[in-house]
Amino acid sequence: MKLPARFAAIPASLSITLALVAAISSTSLHAENLDASVMKSMPKLEQLYTHLHQNPELSYQEKNTSARMAKELTQLGFEVTDNFGGYGVVGIFKNGAGPVVMIRADIDGLPIIEQTGKSYASKVTTVDEHNNTVGIMHGCGHDIHMTSFIGAAEQLIKHKSDWKGTLMMVAQPAEEVGGGAKAMIKEGLFSKFPTPDSVIGLHVNAGIPAGKVGVVSGYALANVDSVDITIKGKGGHGAYPHLTIDPVVIAARTVLALQTIPSREVSPLEPNVVTVGSIHGGSKHNIISNEVKLQLTLRSYNPEVREQQIAAIKRITKGIAISAGLPDELMPEVYVHQDETIPSTYNEPQLAAKVQASIETELGKNNVVIAPPVMAGEDFGLYGRTEQNIPITLFWLGGVNPEQYQASLDSGEALPSLHSSKFAPDYPLTIRTGVRAMTRTAMDLFNQ
Ligand SMILES: [Zn+2]
Numbered sequence: 001m002k003l004p005a006r007f008a009a010i011p012a013s014l015s016i017t018l019a020l021v022a023a024i025s026s027t028s029l030h031a032e033n034l035d036a037s038v039m040k041s042m043p044k045l046e047q048l049y050t051h052l053h054q055n056p057e058l059s060y061q062e063k064n065t066s067a068r069m070a071k072e073l074t075q076l077g078f079e080v081t082d083n084f085g086g087y088g089v090v091g092i093f094k095n096g097a098g099p100v101v102m103i104r105a106d107i108d109g110l111p112i113i114e115q116t117g118k119s120y121a122s123k124v125t126t127v128d129e130h131n132n133t134v135g136i137m138h139g140c141g142h143d144i145h146m147t148s149f150i151g152a153a154e155q156l157i158k159h160k161s162d163w164k165g166t167l168m169m170v171a172q173p174a175e176e177v178g179g180g181a182k183a184m185i186k187e188g189l190f191s192k193f194p195t196p197d198s199v200i201g202l203h204v205n206a207g208i209p210a211g212k213v214g215v216v217s218g219y220a221l222a223n224v225d226s227v228d229i230t231i232k233g234k235g236g237h238g239a240y241p242h243l244t245i246d247p248v249v250i251a252a253r254t255v256l257a258l259q260t261i262p263s264r265e266v267s268p269l270e271p272n273v274v275t276v277g278s279i280h281g282g283s284k285h286n287i288i289s290n291e292v293k294l295q296l297t298l299r300s301y302n303p304e305v306r307e308q309q310i311a312a313i314k315r316i317t318k319g320i321a322i323s324a325g326l327p328d329e330l331m332p333e334v335y336v337h338q339d340e341t342i343p344s345t346y347n348e349p350q351l352a353a354k355v356q357a358s359i360e361t362e363l364g365k366n367n368v369v370i371a372p373p374v375m376a377g378e379d380f381g382l383y384g385r386t387e388q389n390i391p392i393t394l395f396w397l398g399g400v401n402p403e404q405y406q407a408s409l410d411s412g413e414a415l416p417s418l419h420s421s422k423f424a425p426d427y428p429l430t431i432r433t434g435v436r437a438m439t440r441t442a443m444d445l446f447n448q
């Protein structure tokens with residue numbers, strides 16, 4: 001999925017600080033169990049969820065979603081800066097001397113026509129850059145993230161007598177295109193606001209039942225790179241191949257040779273993927289074309305493996321072109337989309353262990369699973385890769401209706417994945433669990 005970089009058109013100077021509003025009365029958690037407290041907020045949170053679900057906005061276009069996040073945080077009493085790094089929102093709540101804990105939620109939807117059949121399904125459509133009408137859907141569950149985020153903010157304010165420190169709530173746009181975290185950091189997220197001592201986030205998971213949480217220590221999500229390769233040749237008549245240098249044949253060799261990067265070049269102990277997702281060349285049966293274009297996605301965890309993949313692609317494509325007899329001026333071009341590069345998410349092990357312990361206290365040990373790392377990408381990883389070297393942890397929030405989960409285990413039929421038009425999390429239980437897990441984690445990080 002590619003979207004035009006409309007972010008550039010948003011003036012950077014729109015940041016405003018909204019009035020601080022002292023909103024809700026404070027109670028101690030000793031007097032009230034957290035789950036009971038969250039339950040009281042559920043009707044309001046469910047309303048917020050269905051509103052967000054029915055009004056999704058694409059990456060770089062999250063104007064109304066961002067405004068709603070700013071409004072919710074302002075009402076809770078946060079000092080709010082909006083339109084920060086695009087449609088980013090930062091809410092600061094200072095509650096005495098203590099650690100700075102940042103909680104992040106992403107806010108963008110995806111160009112998908114929703115097919116869940118739910119009464120609250122999104123019916124929003126838009127016109128893309130090719131003039132096609134596309135649907136918009138929160139197919140990655142960012143509506144769950146936002147609702148859990150507001151729910152946790154509310155609980156932490158409500159129980160502010162139980163902790164000391166600075167709570168930093170960050171609603172981040174444009175996650176799906178890998179642009180939002182980058183833009184907010186570049187705008188000065190860690191210099192214009194207090195520098196966090198830890199950054200936590202959650203992502204809904206389409207393979208874990210609602211009510212449970214998954215924690216990964218160390219690498220959790222992958223480095224992602226998009227690479228274009230243009231393979232050149234000398235075109236001509238399909239009946240006279242000896243008078244040409246056929247780029248289709250070179251491309252075929254190249255695609256196969258690239259498979260040796262993960263299988264023969266990178267250590268078998270370093271997970272990595274080289275996928276050629278697109279190959280285009282030629283126009284007709286009997287014409288040998290002048291070029292073939294390949295589009296690749298690369299995945300890895302270790303930053304050195306990422307460098308190794310890119311270097312190997314450059315070397316292999318060039319070597320095959322030379323072996324085909326192409327002159328210097330017809331060497332292949334390898335273009336790495338640096339603007340779309342996402343580094344891996346490394347859950348700092350000490351912080352991940354604390355997050356796990358907190359969530360186990362809140363939900364019970366049997367509701368916390370040790371999740372495997374995945375090769376998907378998340379720009380959350382960037383918050384841990386700045387010069388401040390801040391420990392980060394993103395945990396998985398189970399989203400599958402427990403009965404559907406069991407039925408899928410029984411039948412062997414796969415559940416709809418994230419980004420599927422049929423992905424419909426069991427939102428009341430998922431949100432309630434997300435708020436509890438996030439609130440308890442933040443509170444423990446303040447009190448450690
Ligand atoms: Zn996504």
Ligand SMILES: [Zn+2]
Pocket residue numbers: 140141142175203
């Ligand atoms: Zn997502």
